[in-house]
Amino acid sequence: MLTFTIRRLILSIPTLLFISIVIFALLQLAPGDPMAQVPLTVPPEVKQKMREALGLGAPVHIQYLKWLNQFFIVEPQFLIDWMTRNSFLFGWLPDTQLGMVYDVELEKLVPQQRNISWQTRSPIMDIVIQRIPQTLWVVGLAYLVGILIALPIGIYSAYRHYSVFDQTGTFITMIGFSIPPFFTGPLLIVIFSVTLGWLPSIYDTTHVVNDWTSFKYQLSQMILPVMVLALQTTAQISRYMRASMLDNLNQDYVRTARAKGLKEGVVVMVHVLRNSMIPVITVIALGVPSIFGGAIITENVFGVNGIGQLLITALFANDIPMVMTITFIFAIMIVAFNLIADVLYGVLDPRIRYD
C-alpha cells in the first residue's frame, strides 16, 4: 500500500507538469495584452518598460521556469508565513523575511521577486488566502449537507427498490442532475428572497459573526448558496449510493446474515452499508474538486467573493499570473483528490490489492 502511494505520488509529478504546460501554453498562445488597458497617451517606450517589469520580455521557456519557481517555491513560502504569522515559527524559513531576500551584490535585503498579481500588485497567495475561507465555508458546508441528505435517500431507495419513494427519489435526482446551478440560483432567489423575503439574496462577505443575531444572519445568508450546491451533490451521490446498495443487497453474505437471524436493521445498516460505502467514499473524494469548479457559477450568482469569483474577475482583467495560479490550484486539487480516492479505495477494501 505504501509503495503504491509513493508510486502514485511520483506519477502525479509528470501529470502536474503536463497540466502546468497546458495552462502556460494556453495563456502564451492567447493574444490578450495586459497593456491593453493602459491609456494611449503613455509613450511606447514606457509601455515596453512596463512590459519588461511584468516579466513579459523574457523568452518563453524562461517565463515558464520562472512561473514554476514562483508557484512551487515562492508562493508556498507566503502560505507558510501566513500560517505561522502568530506563532514562534514565524520566519523560520530562511528567506521569507516578509518577501525580502539578501542580495549578495548590494549586501542588503531587497524585495524578493514575487508572483504578483498584475491587478493588485500583491502576492497572489495573499489574495487567495483572503478568498479561500468564503469558498470553503460555502462549498464545504454544501458538500457536507449534500452528502448527509444523499446517503439516507440512497440507502432507503435501494432498500425499497421500485417503491414510490424510490421512483420519486430517482425523479428528483434526475432533476438535480439536469437543472444547472445558474438556473436554480436565480430561481431560489426569486422564491425565497423576492417573493417570500425570508433570506438575503446576496452573500455579505464583510459580515462579522460576534453574537447570536449575527450568527443567525450568517446562517440565513448561507442557506441559498448551500442549497444550490447541495442539490447537485445530493443528486450525484444518492444515485451512487443507491446503485452500490443494490449491488450488495443481492449478495450471498446478506442472505447468510439474515439466515443466522440478525435483525434487518443490523443487516442493512451494518453489513450492507459498510460494503456499499467503499465505492461511494471514493466518489465523494473524487467529487470535491468538481464542486469547487461548479462553485464558480454559484459564487457568481450570489456574490460570494470566493476563489471562483476571483478567477472570473482576474480573467476579465487579463491578470495572467492570477489566472494561471488559480487554475493550477484547481488542477492540484483534482490530482490530489484522485490520489486520495485511489488510496482510500485500497485502504477500505481489503480485496483490492495494488502491486
Place this chain on the structure above:
Amino acid sequence: MTDASLKTVEIDPYAALQDKEPPRAPRNQWLDVWDQFKKHKGAVFGGGFLLFITLAVLLGPYIWNVDPQKLDIRNKDARPIWTLIWDSSAKTLWHRPFGTDNLGRDILSNMIAGGRASMAVGWTAMLLSLSIGTAVGVAAGYFKRLDGLLMRLTDLFLSLPILPLLLVAVTLFRQPLRANFGPEGGMFILIVVIVGITSWMQTARIVRGEILALKEREFILAARSIGTSPGAIIRRHLLPNVVSPIMVSATLGLAVAIITESALSFLGVGFPSDFPTWGKMLADAVPRMEEYPERVLLPGIAISLTVLGVNYLGDGLRDALDPRIRGR
C-alpha cells in the same frame, strides 16, 4: 382386448422437429430495442420532448416569423399573456404571446433563436467529442502499441480543471476568432471545439473497454484468419458492436454540451450580446428578475427540460440497448 387398445398411434418421428407455424423472418434487433425502450416511460417522454424542441427550433422561425432582433421600443416590457389570469391590469400584447424584453424584442422568437443556437452548439460539440472519443478508444483498444500512450493522455485530460480552462480559453481566444469568422461564427467554433476537446475522455474509456473485450472473441479471430485488414475489422465488426455504449454517452455528451454553453453564456463569456442563446437570455434577465421573473423562468425551464429529457433518453437507451435487460 378391445379395439381401442389395439389401435396404435402412428408417430411421425419428424413431427417433433417440425415447426408448428411457418417460420417467420428473423426479428430485427432494433425492433427489440424499440420494444424495450417503449417500456421506459421517462425515456419516451424525454425523447419526445427532445424531438419536439429540435423540431420547434428548426421549424419555429417559419411558423412564428418575427425577427428576434427587431426593436419595438414602444411595446417594451410586455408581460406574457398568461399574466392576465391573475393580473388583469398587466401590460400584455396579444401579438407577443411570451411578452417583450426591455428593448421590445419578442421573447417567443428569441426563445426559438436561442434554442437554435443552444441545440446547434450541443449537437455539434457532442458529435465532435464523440468522434474524438471513439477514435481514441478504438485505437487504444485495438492497437496494443498505442494503448499505454493514449490512455495516459486520457488520464491527463481527465485531471485538467475543465471549467476554469474553458473560461480561460474562451476569454483569451475570443478576439482573433471573431475577427476571422465573424462574431457569431467565431464564438460557435470556439465553444464547440473547446467543449469537444474537453469532454471526450469518458467515451474513449468506455469504447476502449468494450473493444478490448470484443477483440478476443471468435468472430474477430475468424475475420482476421480470412485476411481482413485491421481497418475493415474495425469498421465492419467492431464499430457496430460498440454502437450502444456510444449512443448512451452521446446523450450524456449532449446534456453536458448544452449546459456548458449556457454556463459560459451566463458568465458573460459566450456568444455576443445581440445573439440570443438560452444561457445568455437567462443571464440578461437576472438583474430584473424581481419585476419580470418569466424572463428568467422561460429560458431556464427550456434548458432544464431539454437536459432532463436528454438524461431520461440516455437512461432508457442504456436499458434498451443492453441485451441482458431486454425482454424482462
